[in-house]
Amino acid sequence: MEIDFTRVWNWYSRESVQNALIFSGKGREVASIYRDGNFGNRPNIINYPGDILQAVAEGTVSFHGSVELWSNPMKLEPNMQKDELDNLRNGWDILIDPDVPDFEISKITVKNVIEALKDHGIKSYSIKFSGGKGFHIGIPFNSIPNKINLKPSNKMYPELLQKIIEFLKDYIKDSLKESILSLGPLEVISQKINIPKNKITNEKGLDPFKVVNMDIFSSRHLFRLPYSLHEKSLLVSLPLKYEKLEKFEKEMAKPEKVKVDENFLKKEDTSHDAEALIIQSLDWANKNKIEIKETISKRPKHKNTKTKYISENLFPPCIKNMLNNGLSDGKKRGIFVLINFLRNMGWTQEQIEKRIFEWNEKNIPQIRRNYLLGQLRWHFRNEKSLLPPNCLNENYYKSFGCYECCNNLHQSGIKNPVSYPFRILKSKSNLKKRRKIIRNK
Numbered sequence: 001m002e003i004d005f006t007r008v009w010n011w012y013s014r015e016s017v018q019n020a021l022i023f024s025g026k027g028r029e030v031a032s033i034y035r036d037g038n039f040g041n042r043p044n045i046i047n048y049p050g051d052i053l054q055a056v057a058e059g060t061v062s063f064h065g066s067v068e069l070w071s072n073p074m075k076l077e078p079n080m081q082k083d084e085l086d087n088l089r090n091g092w093d094i095l096i097d098p099d100v101p102d103f104e105i106s107k108i109t110v111k112n113v114i115e116a117l118k119d120h121g122i123k124s125y126s127i128k129f130s131g132g133k134g135f136h137i138g139i140p141f142n143s144i145p146n147k148i149n150l151k152p153s154n155k156m157y158p159e160l161l162q163k164i165i166e167f168l169k170d171y172i173k174d175s176l177k178e179s180i181l182s183l184g185p186l187e188v189i190s191q192k193i194n195i196p197k198n199k200i201t202n203e204k205g206l207d208p209f210k211v212v213n214m215d216i217f218s219s220r221h222l223f224r225l226p227y228s229l230h231e232k233s234l235l236v237s238l239p240l241k242y243e244k245l246e247k248f249e250k251e252m253a254k255p256e257k258v259k260v261d262e263n264f265l266k267k268e269d270t271s272h273d274a275e276a277l278i279i280q281s282l283d284w285a286n287k288n289k290i291e292i293k294e295t296i297s298k299r300p301k302h303k304n305t306k307t308k309y310i311s312e313n314l315f316p317p318c319i320k321n322m323l324n325n326g327l328s329d330g331k332k333r334g335i336f337v338l339i340n341f342l343r344n345m346g347w348t349q350e351q352i353e354k355r356i357f358e359w360n361e362k363n364i365p366q367i368r369r370n371y372l373l374g375q376l377r378w379h380f381r382n383e384k385s386l387l388p389p390n391c392l393n394e395n396y397y398k399s400f401g402c403y404e405c406c407n408n409l410h411q412s413g414i415k416n417p418v419s420y421p422f423r424i425l426k427s428k429s430n431l432k433k434r435r436k437i438i439r440n441k
Contacts (some may be wrong), residue, residue, distance in 0.1 A: 033061035091141035106134035131230025326362030
């Protein structure tokens with residue numbers, strides 16, 4: 001396609017566009033894409049309006065910025081070692097880039113991802129039209145805790161982002177499948193994306209992630225900056241409010257129709273609201289890493305032994321406290337603890353669901369019913385149950401205010417709430433055996 005260079009120049013000559021690009025490019029490596037689709041020299045940065053106009057004069061159509069935030073992007077070099085990159089990196093944003101060949105399915109995917117983020121208490125998300133076929137979803141770095149398991153979070157790229165994206169894919173898998181199939185039967189979906197039906201299905205029917213590709217990024221990954229033009233379509237990579245997604249059409253991103261009035265990756269105080277998402281992503285990834293290791297080493301498959309039902313009167317004080325009093329803070333982390341604890345106590349799905357809804361009535365405010373059902377569905381879809389977090393985990397019992405009530409148990413060597421009921425049962429069993437021996441003497 002022939003590029004209308006006058007249109008490109010006029011767009012980047014706008015002061016509001018220049019300011020938006022400089023703002024979003026701050027601390028990032030910024031690369032140019034030329035009219036022929038080739039990249040300009042890397043590394044590069046934009047600090048001033050003149051940098052933008054000079055790049056456009058040299059043939060730049062699109063500006064792409066790094067997901068990572070650097071202390072000095074110009075010190076980046078090819079083939080740098082991980083520790084060198086870690087020392088240069090100030091942070092990184094959570095960027096989710098669903099690649100879908102159909103605009104309608106792209107919108108559906110964004111809705112499912114945003115609902116998942118809301119489920120995990122995230123308010124700092126933002127979205128933008130990519131300028132091409134779909135959308136980008138972003139969460140700024142200051143939504144991430146400074147340290148995770150005592151490790152600085154700026155040094156946890158790309159592995160932590162990869163775990164977050166894989167967890168989100170697993171979390172939305174069922175709802176995304178239902179949403180896509182709401183558009184019509186498999187034949188219709190196949191025609192919409194121009195992929196044969198047998199290429200988008202598995203033994204369970206439609207595989208949503210054979211329709212939608214959610215990339216896992218490596219270091220120095222670039223994304224099209226907000227208010228940059230798309231190098232092929234010449235549409236603006238346009239930030240927009242989530243409420244406007246449903247009615248958004250590509251024509252609204254034509255340069256002559258666009259006003260610079262919305263931000264992407266807002267850097268306001270978000271009180272680390274991605275913490276719950278990160279905790280669940282790490283727990284999920286840890287479980288799945290174990291399963292992968294077992295598969296590779298060809299060990300016998302792990303079989304969950306059926307635990308006999310254990311009643312609440314044997315639960316440790318911390319769990320009783322949570323169940324009987326509810327929580328005011330950390331409720332979504334509390335769900336993770338309670339579901340996994342009850343599963344390890346031999347409770348059925350029906351028993352757990354009933355008890356979780358009873359618990360939620362004591363929470364102030366209560367958690368949305370749909371979120372509770374989604375969590376229950378997700379946990380029971382995974383045949384192998386997880387242990388709840390250990391007692392010393394800073395993000396759970398201590399933050400719930402129910403750690404101290406188990407001090408005597410910690411001193412006796414209890415490291416996980418699940419251990420306590422089994423210790424009591426073992427003690428009772430040993431006592432019965434001793435009494436039986438005495439009677440038989």
